[in-house]
Amino acid sequence: MTGYIIGTGAYAPSLAIDNHEIEKLVETSDEWIRERTGVVRRHIVGTETTVSMAIEAGRRAVEDAGIAPEEIDLILVSTISPNAILPCVACRVQEALGAVNAACYDLSAACTGFILAYSTVLAYMAGGMIKTALIVASDSLSNLTNWEDRGTCILFGDGAGAAVVRAGDGPFYLPVTHADGSLGDSLTCRSRQDHHQVFGGSLAETYDDASYYIEMDGKAIFQFAVRKVPEVIRETLQKNNVRQEEIDWFVLHQANGRIIESVAKRLGEPLEKFPMNVQEYGNTSSSSIPLLLDEMKKKGMLQPGQKLMLAGFGAGLLWGAAILEWK
Numbered sequence: 001m002t003g004y005i006i007g008t009g010a011y012a013p014s015l016a017i018d019n020h021e022i023e024k025l026v027e028t029s030d031e032w033i034r035e036r037t038g039v040v041r042r043h044i045v046g047t048e049t050t051v052s053m054a055i056e057a058g059r060r061a062v063e064d065a066g067i068a069p070e071e072i073d074l075i076l077v078s079t080i081s082p083n084a085i086l087p088c089v090a091c092r093v094q095e096a097l098g099a100v101n102a103a104c105y106d107l108s109a110a111c112t113g114f115i116l117a118y119s120t121v122l123a124y125m126a127g128g129m130i131k132t133a134l135i136v137a138s139d140s141l142s143n144l145t146n147w148e149d150r151g152t153c154i155l156f157g158d159g160a161g162a163a164v165v166r167a168g169d170g171p172f173y174l175p176v177t178h179a180d181g182s183l184g185d186s187l188t189c190r191s192r193q194d195h196h197q198v199f200g201g202s203l204a205e206t207y208d209d210a211s212y213y214i215e216m217d218g219k220a221i222f223q224f225a226v227r228k229v230p231e232v233i234r235e236t237l238q239k240n241n242v243r244q245e246e247i248d249w250f251v252l253h254q255a256n257g258r259i260i261e262s263v264a265k266r267l268g269e270p271l272e273k274f275p276m277n278v279q280e281y282g283n284t285s286s287s288s289i290p291l292l293l294d295e296m297k298k299k300g301m302l303q304p305g306q307k308l309m310l311a312g313f314g315a316g317l318l319w320g321a322a323i324l325e326w327k
């Protein structure tokens with residue numbers, strides 16, 4: 001048993017902000033941003049929201065799969081920027097698509113969200129609980145970005161990606177995921193719960209809007225990623241008895257071009273096997289992997305029988321990888 005991706009979809013806001021626009025906000029340069037991150041522009045929500053992007057990406061994936069919405073047994077949305085705490089984004093997607101038979105919930109695992117969502121879907125499938133799932137990743141990180149912090153505002157962008165996964169006969173590849181909560185403070189974004197303690201807390205004195213933005217120790221995250229991603233890729237290969245040379249594509253979370261280059265080098269693989277679109281979208285959190293898969297599919301890069309190594313990493317800290325055979 002395995003979970004094949006039978007349809008993909010994506011949505012990026014129409015408003016694109018290039019590095020020259022960022023130069024107007026903070027002391028930086030197009031050259032510095034390109035060199036250190038590979039990012040050239042990012043798409044930013046205008047009228048769109050996390051929910052509207054999730055719906056559109058989900059709709060496109062279902063159309064691409066050629067299935068009826070009623071066939072979807074589970075909708076799992078990976079997001080860290082939902083429009084509201086309640087109801088979950090997945091329920092909004094269910095309503096819009098008419099996926100009346102789907103169980104729905106959201107998953108909060110930041111940039112590793114797609115790997116964890118795929119792992120969850122595989123587990124449901126292996127347990128015989130579902131046959132068809134819609135995974136959607138959607139985030140509007142621009143709403144969580146401090147546009148006065150040049151260490152973070154150069155990196156992030158908004159967007160959504162989706163994949164329809166269907167259970168089928170084939171080799172079951174065990175995904176590998178890890179967490180190290182002790183490193184959590186190196187990439188944070190507080191919520192109001194930190195401040196608004198009803199009993200025993202003081203609302204006024206701790207209120208500070210700046211606290212609700214992403215804060216990051218860029219160097220620490222960089223070092224964590226270039227060490228842990230090759231490690232988890234090797235672990236995943238080993239656990240599944242798959243040789244590295246059998247992998248056709250390494251589809252990594254698009255956080256930073258330099259991280260991807262370093263991972264390729266550490267694995268001794270040519271950079272051509274690591275498709276990238278970070279230059280166009282920046283870091284879109286868990287949306288980046290399905291956004292890239294959708295692009296690869298549309299460009300005809302994905303052929304039946306090819307093996308893909310998906311790998312994600314980010315806040316938590318969390319990281320993980322999964323082998324996927326293309327159908």
Ligand code: COA
Binds near residue numbers: 027036216219221255
């Ligand atoms: N423009 C120009 N200069 C900048 C800058 C910017 N946007 N941001 C930082 N600098 C400066 C620093 O102030 C520092 O100057 P100094 O040497 O005079 O003190 C210098 O550039 C080097 O800063 P540093 O923070 O060491 O840069 P870096 O090479 O580590 O690059 C990041 C910074 C954020 C691009 C890099 O650390 C990174 O990409 N980290 C990973 C982040 C990530 O991917 N997070 C999400 C994971 S899911």
